[in-house]
Amino acid sequence: MDFSDINFSLLIASLIVAATPILLAALGELITEKSGVLNLGVEGMMIFGAISGFIVTIETKNPWLGFLCSCVGGMLLASIFAVVTQIFRANQVASGLALTLFGLGLSALLGQSYTGIKPVAFPDMHIPILADIPIIGIILFQHDFIVYFSIFAVIFVYFLFRNSHFGLIIKAIGENHDSAHALGYKVILIRFFTILIGGAFAGLGGGYLSLVRVPQWTEGMTAGAGWIALALVVFASWQPFRLLIGAYIFGGITLLQLNLQALGLEINVALLSMSPYLVTIGVLVFMSARRNKNSLEAPRSLGKTFFGL
Amino acid sequence: MKILKIFSLVLSTFMVSGVFASDMKVGFIYIGPPGDHGWNYQHDVGRQAVDEAFGGKVETVFQENVPESADAERVMTQMALSGADMIFATSFGYMDPVINVAKKFPNVKFEHATGYKTADNVSTYSARFYEGRTVIGHVAGKMTKSNKIGYVASYPIPEVVRGINSAYLAAKAANPNVEFKVIWIFTWYDPAKEADAAKTLIQQGADVIMQHVDSSAIMTVAEEAGVYAFGQASDMSEFGPNAHLTAIINGWAPYYVKRVQQAMDGTWKGGEQTFDGIGAGMVIIGNMSDKIPANVRKEAQDLADGIASGDIHPFTGPVNKQDGSPWLASGETADIGTLLGMNFYVEGIEGDIPQ
Numbered sequence: 038m039d040f041s042d043i044n045f046s047l048l049i050a051s052l053i054v055a056a057t058p059i060l061l062a063a064l065g066e067l068i069t070e071k072s073g074v075l076n077l078g079v080e081g082m083m084i085f086g087a088i089s090g091f092i093v094t095i096e097t098k099n100p101w102l103g104f105l106c107s108c109v110g111g112m113l114l115a116s117i118f119a120v121v122t123q124i125f126r127a128n129q130v131a132s133g134l135a136l137t138l139f140g141l142g143l144s145a146l147l148g149q150s151y152t153g154i155k156p157v158a159f160p161d162m163h164i165p166i167l168a169d170i171p172i173i174g175i176i177l178f179q180h181d182f183i184v185y186f187s188i189f190a191v192i193f194v195y196f197l198f199r200n201s202h203f204g205l206i207i208k209a210i211g212e213n214h215d216s217a218h219a220l221g222y223k224v225i226l227i228r229f230f231t232i233l234i235g236g237a238f239a240g241l242g243g244g245y246l247s248l249v250r251v252p253q254w255t256e257g258m259t260a261g262a263g264w265i266a267l268a269l270v271v272f273a274s275w276q277p278f279r280l281l282i283g284a285y286i287f288g289g290i291t292l293l294q295l296n297l298q299a300l301g302l303e304i305n306v307a308l309l310s311m312s313p314y315l316v317t318i319g320v321l322v323f324m325s326a327r328r329n330k331n332s333l334e335a336p337r338s339l340g341k342t343f344f345g346l
Numbered sequence: 347m348k349i350l351k352i353f354s355l356v357l358s359t360f361m362v363s364g365v366f367a368s369d370m371k372v373g374f375i376y377i378g379p380p381g382d383h384g385w386n387y388q389h390d391v392g393r394q395a396v397d398e399a400f401g402g403k404v405e406t407v408f409q410e411n412v413p414e415s416a417d418a419e420r421v422m423t424q425m426a427l428s429g430a431d432m433i434f435a436t437s438f439g440y441m442d443p444v445i446n447v448a449k450k451f452p453n454v455k456f457e458h459a460t461g462y463k464t465a466d467n468v469s470t471y472s473a474r475f476y477e478g479r480t481v482i483g484h485v486a487g488k489m490t491k492s493n494k495i496g497y498v499a500s501y502p503i504p505e506v507v508r509g510i511n512s513a514y515l516a517a518k519a520a521n522p523n524v525e526f527k528v529i530w531i532f533t534w535y536d537p538a539k540e541a542d543a544a545k546t547l548i549q550q551g552a553d554v555i556m557q558h559v560d561s562s563a564i565m566t567v568a569e570e571a572g573v574y575a576f577g578q579a580s581d582m583s584e585f586g587p588n589a590h591l592t593a594i595i596n597g598w599a600p601y602y603v604k605r606v607q608q609a610m611d612g613t614w615k616g617g618e619q620t621f622d623g624i625g626a627g628m629v630i631i632g633n634m635s636d637k638i639p640a641n642v643r644k645e646a647q648d649l650a651d652g653i654a655s656g657d658i659h660p661f662t663g664p665v666n667k668q669d670g671s672p673w674l675a676s677g678e679t680a681d682i683g684t685l686l687g688m689n690f691y692v693e694g695i696e697g698d699i700p701q
């Protein structure tokens with residue numbers, strides 16, 4: 038076998054692309070969970086975002102509008118979840134699961150006449166000068182807008198929860214909704230908001246799948262990406278940068294094992310295909326092990342219904 | 347007395363017509379959505395052919411996205427309980443669930459695709475897809491410029507291994523310098539993963555991609571990268587007008603109609619193992635693209651015709667196994683048992699088959 042067949046800068050560049058849908062969806066879920074809401078409907082919102090964005094891109098020939106509508110699609114589905122869990126106080130776990138089933142079914146229905154069509158290509162943005170740097174240029178500066186957006190979104194969310202008043206309010210509500218309510222914060226309203234944001238990110242992640250990464254519409258095309266995103270949030274212990282690392286490791290190992298397979302390496306392939314899950318969990322657990330216990334825990338009101346109106 | 351006679355006549359007419367109206371209920375279970383434009387799509391085409399062939403006499407029902415697990419048992423049990431007389435289970439992994447459910451419903455007829463376990467009320471059917479892969483393997487060997495052919499494989503089951511081997515032997519015969527790069531992705535249907543695997547193969551220099559997974563993602567990726575690919579189970583040229591060379595199309599309709607007819611006539615038998623290929627129309631070579639030179643198109647067609655008539659066998663010696671040990675002597679053809687249980691690569695393919 039011949040390792041020169043692997044182009045490592047291309048490998049890293051494509052792992053960033055491969056990880057972007059999961060990263061976006063997980064980041065949205067992180068914001069939602071920080072406010073104490075567990076939305077298991079990520080998969081459903083993703084696939085609904087995928088079909089919404091796809092339909093709009095096909096009809097308008099404008100991928101930017103498509104991405105916008107994949108956000109709107111995700112938010113639309115999230116708003117159902119928000120109404121059901123925040124106003125009618127339904128169980129979040131059950132509602133989230135139902136949302137996934139609903140999203141999968143609805144997208145299949147809407148997408149029936151959209152199979153076999155190719156969306157308009159979404160252009161890469163080669164950043165002037167930087168894109169021409171050897172190796173680094175290919176890895177970092179020749180991506181499309183959504184990839185850059187996802188990285189900036191991670192940085193933004195990090196500072197949101199660390200430095201901003203609004204971020205602290207979200208966290209307070211997630212830690213103890215009764216106290217936050219007593220302090221005068223609008224628990225339901227803010228949760229409504231974070232659920233919608235979570236939906237928008239999940240939808241965008243789905244749109245990235247159907248418009249850039251695959252790019253086509255097929256039923257059930259998210260194939261579990263939403264569940265991986267959910268797991269990543271937990272293993273990243275609700276920290277944006279760990280989420281980024283986790284998503285990139287997951288994408289990276291996935292592609293690396295494909296590359297090693299294509300080289301005809303004599304490693305147990307079953308082990309190789311398991312490796313993205315094992316390594317990602319391993320690294321994130323290792324990172325968590327050195328932190329103090331408080332910073333690792335889930336928001337204390339996570340998944341609990343707020344009755345204190 | 348007369349009235350009674352008329353009454354009984356009317357009644358019996360009713361009963362007969364009643365039997366006719368619900369003569370048979372046939373259930374189908376699919377591993378993915380029929381909208382995949384691949385494997386499941388063709389099974390659904392077969393189901394619709396049954397609908398059409400028998401008009402109102404046969405009612406068909408189907409369940410999509412049925413996992414190859416206890417869920418399959420649950421779904422088939424449900425189908426049998428709600429009156430299905432015959433059930434087509436259309437994926438390899440339904441094998442044990444079919445056998446289990448068949449034990450519980452001895453009067454329901456089961457047809458299991460691509461498996462090898464039968465019972466008094468279970469028959470299996472499979473297509474000799476490797477015949478089609480011989481034809482497209484030849485085309486791939488002729489079309490590659492980099493001499494690297496990528497192959498995206500699903501699970502290491504005999505059917506998939508058989509396909510890789512037959513494609514490799516044909517490609518190697520067409521082009522002695524050809525090299526195969528195989529990626530196993532352990533799923534039948536995951537467009538994103540299939541796309542990743544195809545991109546990886548292309549990055550490593552493959553300029554013709556073959557696939558044994560169900561979605562059309564690979565065709566889309568090939569079109570974008572400017573390399574060639576083949577339709578899997580269905581014609582996929584709409585996904586890659588330039589990339590699409592030809593397709594192996596699964597033709598289930600004649601078999602489904604025949605078996606349902608036999609079930610209605612009472613001539614259906616369990617324990618049968620159907621294994622048909624190009625000759626019987628269960629494997630169809632799709633339209634060949636203009637991108638293939640005319641002489642190669644003709645060679646491929648001759649190959650297909652030869653296989654159909656039985657003059658050519660895709661596995662004809664001399665062929666060695668991967669480790670160099672002899673498998674088929676010169677002129678010897680592979681026996682059906684070895685083909686159905688194939689778990690080894692032929693000589694020349696690199697890498698291991700996952701266990």
